[in-house]
Amino acid sequence: MEKNRIEAFSDGVLAIIITIMVLELKQPAGDGISDFLKLGHVLLAYIISYFFIAIYWVNHHLIFHQAKRINVKILWCNIAWLFVMSFIPFATAWIGSYPQSWAPLTFYFAVLALACITFHLMYYLIACENGHELFKMGPKNIASLIIYSGAAIIGGTYPLIAYVLVAAISAWWIVPTKKKA
Numbered sequence: 001m002e003k004n005r006i007e008a009f010s011d012g013v014l015a016i017i018i019t020i021m022v023l024e025l026k027q028p029a030g031d032g033i034s035d036f037l038k039l040g041h042v043l044l045a046y047i048i049s050y051f052f053i054a055i056y057w058v059n060h061h062l063i064f065h066q067a068k069r070i071n072v073k074i075l076w077c078n079i080a081w082l083f084v085m086s087f088i089p090f091a092t093a094w095i096g097s098y099p100q101s102w103a104p105l106t107f108y109f110a111v112l113a114l115a116c117i118t119f120h121l122m123y124y125l126i127a128c129e130n131g132h133e134l135f136k137m138g139p140k141n142i143a144s145l146i147i148y149s150g151a152a153i154i155g156g157t158y159p160l161i162a163y164v165l166v167a168a169i170s171a172w173w174i175v176p177t178k179k180k181a
Contacts, residue, residue: 003070006078007061013082014057020089021049024096042096045108048166049092052112053085055173056119067126074125081118087111102156109148109155109162116148144169 025046028035091111094104120141147169155162 003064003067006070006075007064010060010078010082011057014053014060014085017085017088018050018053021046021092024089024093041099044163045092045096045099048163048170049088051170051174052115052166053088055170056085056115059119059173063123063126067130069129071125071129074122074129077118077122077125081115081122084111084114084118088115100159105159105162106152106156109152109166112166113148113152116144120145140169140172144173 025042026039028039088111091104091108095108098104120137123137123141147165151162151165
């Protein structure tokens, strides 16, 4: 199977997801800086979600660049991952409107956790199809699975801790991993 089709499809879906998110942003109710600052929780949710998607886009590109073979399981896992990712604009808008409410926060962090789980499952399937030596689960991968899942569990009750955990693990992914020679 040709991997360029799955990459192009995924790029398109992620671009649409980001476009939907930015279109959900509403302008301030007035023309003052205080009106803009009132949107702080909405903008924070947007920024976290945007970088979350960007990090996954970069890593999606990197693993598919290394992959030589793609199979039907990988295609369907990619579809499942994109399905989960498609909930990010909805979850982002919901926590933007209700930043302290249990249900929106729990849903948002659960979406982030499910995105992490489906992505790592896809990573595993690509490793099985292409040779495990190319794709090793490192500390970032394991920490991501644990932290995103933990944020989903505590997010509705302890949102600040969940945000800090998600921001920390996301920032870690921005720093490239050095490959050993």
